[in-house]
Amino acid sequence: MSKDSESKKISRRNFLGKAGTGIVGSSILISSIGAADKSGTDLAETSPIDPKETDILQFWVNGKLQKLRINPSATLAEILRDKLNLTGTKIVCNQGACGGCTVVMDNKAVYACHMLALDAAGKKVITIEGLLEGEELHHLQEAFVEKDGLQCGFCTPGQIMSAYALLLSKPKPNRDDVIEAMSGNICRCGAYPKILDSVLLAAQNKN
Numbered sequence: 262m263s264k265d266s267e268s269k270k271i272s273r274r275n276f277l278g279k280a281g282t283g284i285v286g287s288s289i290l291i292s293s294i295g296a297a298d299k300s301g302t303d304l305a306e307t308s309p310i311d312p313k314e315t316d317i318l319q320f321w322v323n324g325k326l327q328k329l330r331i332n333p334s335a336t337l338a339e340i341l342r343d344k345l346n347l348t349g350t351k352i353v354c355n356q357g358a359c360g361g362c363t364v365v366m367d368n369k370a371v372y373a374c375h376m377l378a379l380d381a382a383g384k385k386v387i388t389i390e391g392l393l394e395g396e397e398l399h400h401l402q403e404a405f406v407e408k409d410g411l412q413c414g415f416c417t418p419g420q421i422m423s424a425y426a427l428l429l430s431k432p433k434p435n436r437d438d439v440i441e442a443m444s445g446n447i448c449r450c451g452a453y454p455k456i457l458d459s460v461l462l463a464a465q466n467k468n
């Protein structure tokens with residue numbers, strides 16, 4: 262990371278402070294960048310018993326093993342949001358068409374609204390909350406702030422998670438690589454040029 266970008270490194274605390282002074286003025290944005298609370302709760306054996314929750318799902322979420330009693334028809338997005346309180350994963354179209362619910366599973370971007378949670382059994386899932394490095398934003402999150410890669414912020418968690426998967430497989434992507442990797446993420450605000458710049462900046466800062 263360059264000295265310049267180091268000096269601009271934004272901690273979660275600083276980011277929240279700036280949000281409060283109007284640089285980013287909405288709680289949606291804070292959640293979108295991924296500064297919402299992390300869930301570290303294992304709800305497995307303590308959840309009240311719902312007769313529809315007939316199955317047990319065991320998987321890794323943001324580095325923590327989770328064992329949950331679930332309805333077998335629940336999607337991964339529903340379980341992340343409703344059982345683990347990881348609401349940074351947005352349900353937007355809920356039909357696998359917009360990428361708003363993108364998370365990374367075993368190093369690949371997936372639409373969490375479009376798969377059964379049971380299909381995540383034994384897998385490693387990373388959500389936007391999992392990118393935080395202690396109190397520090399991930400360099401991708403910093404780049405989105407620095408390049409202003411969002412407007413309403415609703416698509417941003419999905420955009421960042423697709424970019425995260427891309428950088429895992431290709432740490433030095435070119436512009437076309439980014440466009441292709443992000444093609445499944447729709448931004449209704451049309452912030453595409455700045456989203457693209459954000460991902461390229463993140464790749465540059467990391468390498």
Ligand code: FES
Nearest residue numbers: 353355358360374
């Ligand atoms: S909410 Fe999952 S793809 Fe749109």
Ligand code: FES
Nearest residue numbers: 412413448449450
């Ligand atoms: S920033 Fe509003 S939908 Fe993308």
